[in-house]
Amino acid sequence: MSKEASISNPPILDPETWVDNYGNYLYNFALGRLRNRENAQNVVQETFLAALSARKNFSGKSTERTWLIGILKHKIIDAMRKSYREKPITDVKSDEEAIDQFFDRKTHMAKNMPSAWRLNPKEILENKEFWDTFKKCQEKLPQSARDAFTLREIEKISGKEICAILNITPSNFWVLLHRARLQLRQCLELNWFKDQENL
Template identity: 40%
Template sequence: METNIDPNSWVDDYSDNLYRYAIVRVNDAQMAEDLVQETFLAGLKNLHTFQGKSNTQTWLIAILKRKIIDHYRKKSSRKEYSFDEPDERFADKMMMKDQWVKEKAPLSWNINADEQLENEEFMQILKACIKHLPEKWASCFVLKVMEEMKSDEVCKELELTSSNLWVILHRARLQLRECIEKGWL
């Protein structure tokens, strides 16, 4: 077993790659830096479990990935009123009764081509609207839609049943859609 690894060279060799991996996923520079530090600390502490089966970077990324999921788990377990809001009331507020009500019905977005996706303004609004999601919803959304994790994994990590997850993702989409419509049109 490697006992005299030099932490300095770890940081020199891997910190930038870890940092990039984290910042893409948490979208917060300070948080990404903290996660990188925690990853190295955890790596040092658990050096005995690393038996050179994979290369060092792969091993550290695996630890970091775990830390990122934990980060979202913590975020999503904070108490939030909107998650406890009864389904019916939420749907009524967001969009409709059983059918669309006139003032909530989707407007025309004029999306006829993918080139709209190159639209900088749309991207900025999308980003801002994701930021506005309640944290629990955002956590589900990031892990499932952006990270493309499997549903049962997301459920396990965030302690949700699968029908809970669908409802949350659905609400997140309803809210995103409305937010984009308000900001864009």
């Protein structure tokens, strides 16, 4: 097909099949980030409505599903922003408590310091059991720390934008992110790495 033909014939979207083809995937994607069924359902509905309104802007450079996920990500961020505007984070003081668990009073390493992971990183990332454990560990994080971690490490959003979304200062953001990383590491060590190293 020539360049002119692709410009004159924009890709065809089929909104009537969106719910059947992508509804469950989008819902699970949203639920994994919002941890609330009603909010996940709402953002998926908003995604379909926004996509319907913006379908003339679909260029066909991505698949229909990828395009819908892009819209959904923005709706999830809007929902988080609204949630944190209505109920600001109040549990962030300092990261001293998180750091204290790894040092004793004389600033020597404590016994519960994270251990070195001796397994091959590539093999870890390809292991389904690891990801199942990771998701369970992530779900145990406090909501604000989980959101900070998800937005930064999974969605790759800038710290400045995350501060605006979560309605927090940069120092609070870094405390939340630090705590999330420490807690995830500790949870993974207890629930996955220990078992793997004993095999």
